[in-house]
Each structure stands twice: as C-alpha cells, then as structure tokens.
Amino acid sequence: DTEVTQTPKHLVMGMTNKKSLKCEQHMGHRAMYWYKQKAKKPPELMFVYSYEKLSINESVPSRFSPECPNSSLLNLHLHALQPEDSALYLCASSLSGPHYMGYEQYFGPGTRLTVT
Amino acid sequence: DAKTTQPNSMESNEEEPVHLPCNHSTISGTDYIHWYRQLPSQGPEYVIHGLTSNVNNRMASLAIAEDRKSSTLILHRATLRDAAVYYCILTYNNAGNMLTFGGGTRLMVKP
Numbered sequence: 001d002t003e004v005t006q007t008p009k010h011l012v013m014g015m016t017n018k019k020s021l022k023c024e025q026h027m028g029h030r031a032m033y034w035y036k037q038k039a040k041k042p043p044e045l046m047f048v049y050s051y052e053k054l055s056i057n058e059s060v061p062s063r064f065s066p067e068c069p070n071s072s073l074l075n076l077h078l079h080a081l082q083p084e085d086s087a088l089y090l091c092a093s094s095l096s097g098p099h100y101m102g103y104e105q106y107f108g109p110g111t112r113l114t115v116t
Numbered sequence: 117d118a119k120t121t122q123p124n125s126m127e128s129n130e131e132e133p134v135h136l137p138c139n140h141s142t143i144s145g146t147d148y149i150h151w152y153r154q155l156p157s158q159g160p161e162y163v164i165h166g167l168t169s170n171v172n173n174r175m176a177s178l179a180i181a182e183d184r185k186s187s188t189l190i191l192h193r194a195t196l197r198d199a200a201v202y203y204c205i206l207t208y209n210n211a212g213n214m215l216t217f218g219g220g221t222r223l224m225v226k227p
Contacts, residue, residue: 004159042203042217043160056214090159104150105215107159 004108006091012114015081021111023074023091031055032074033105034066035090043090049074081115088112120204125222128194136189136221138204143184148207150215151178151189153200160203160217163189199225 004025013019023032031050035043048056049068063085065077074091089112092105121139128134140149151163164171164178166187171178177190191198203220 042201042220043215044217045215048214092159104162104165105152105160107161109157109159 004091004093004106006089006108006111008111009109010112010114012116013078013081014116015083017081018077018079020078021076021089021091021113023076023108024072025093025106026072027093027095027106028071029093029095029106030071031094031096031103032068033092033094034074034076035092035107037088037090037110039087047076078113081113083115086114120206120218122202122204122219122221124219125224127224127226128191128198130196130225130227131193134191134194134198134223134225136191136202136204136223137186138188139186140204140206141185143206149178149180149184149187150205150207151176152203152205152215152217153198154203154220155197155200163202194223194225196225196227199223 007022011019033048034046036046037043045058046060047066052068052071063080067075088110090107090110092107094103094105096103148165148167150165152160153163154160164173164176166178166180170180179188179190201220201222203217205215205217207214
C-alpha cells in the first residue's frame, strides 16, 4: 500500500468555523508533511513532523494548528481562517525524517479548501 | 540556497521522447536532484532523483551533467498521461527531504 489518503476532498468553511483536515498513511513512514498550494502556483511547505514530533514550522500563522496523534495520522486544525487561505492542502509522507537525504515523498490528492 | 531554473512550458508529440532541462548552477556537492510531477487535480508524484550518476527507473531517466550544474529528465516515450507540471528540486545541504518547489515546466503532449 503506497497510498496517502486525505479527507475531506473538499471543504467550505466560514471565517468563524473550526474544522480539521485529516491525512493517513500505512507505509510505516516516520515523516509527514503539510503543504499549501494556491491556484497555478507550486506547493509551499507548511509543517514537518518527524517521529510524531513537530520538526519544522515554516512561519505558518497560528490559525493553522497541526497535530500528529500517531505515526500514521496527521491532522491540520483550522480556526478563524481568512478567504486568502483558500487553497489545496496537500499531505505527504516519507520513510525517514526531513534531515535524511534522498528519500522520496508520497503525496495525497489534497483537500480543496474554500473559506467564505 | 541553490535554485533551479526550468522553462515555463514545453510541448511534445505523443510517443516521442521528451527532454526536460533544469539548470542549477549554484548546486553544492551534497545536494540531491529530485524530479516530481503533478498531474491535473492530483498531488505531486515522485519521478526520480540522483546525486552524481545518471539514473534510470521505470518512469524516466535522469541525466546529470558532469559538473552537476544542469540535469535533464528524459521521458522515453511520451503519452497523453504524461501531461503534467514537472518540478526539478534540489534538496539543500543537510536539508534532506525538504522540498522547495519552484515554478516547474508545464509539459503538453499532443496526440
């Protein structure tokens, strides 16, 4: 199984809502990533978890809150988002942590988020 | 940080080889060269990576210049399914799997 799954596929939320994005992998990978991709732009790294610990936070606003409950699961909690946060949110995983060279990342299909 | 430069777009005919170039003149000795592609409405997909020697896998070949300042992704026989944005990415010294995506090359395949 070389799949990264993400739910939901689509999400529409108001600026006062609280919602969560979920990502799951069963490949035994120990690094998991969140990326944000705006329309017609490349993905941008947001967070990296390595062995269930937050390893990298790329100066992401606190309205985005990641969580890694176990080695297979990664969540992104959303609160008080702005319309400019509308984007495709991609999850990825890799065999080992971000400081090990040469391991490929496996990406999920993404959650398309619209903030109204 | 080492950067990559790729053409914005390229066109190819179906069943012909495609050579996608990438310049990375400031690459450092321990930087890996990764290629990912993103098909429409999908997440990025790993294609291939290398350090110094040319690499082949079932999807593509990676040709790395002797001075490592450029590389070329080779799709041996393009299909319509290969139409995607192709990203050439360097993983920075000691940054391992940290992927910083640039603009990429949009490959269009004509039947």
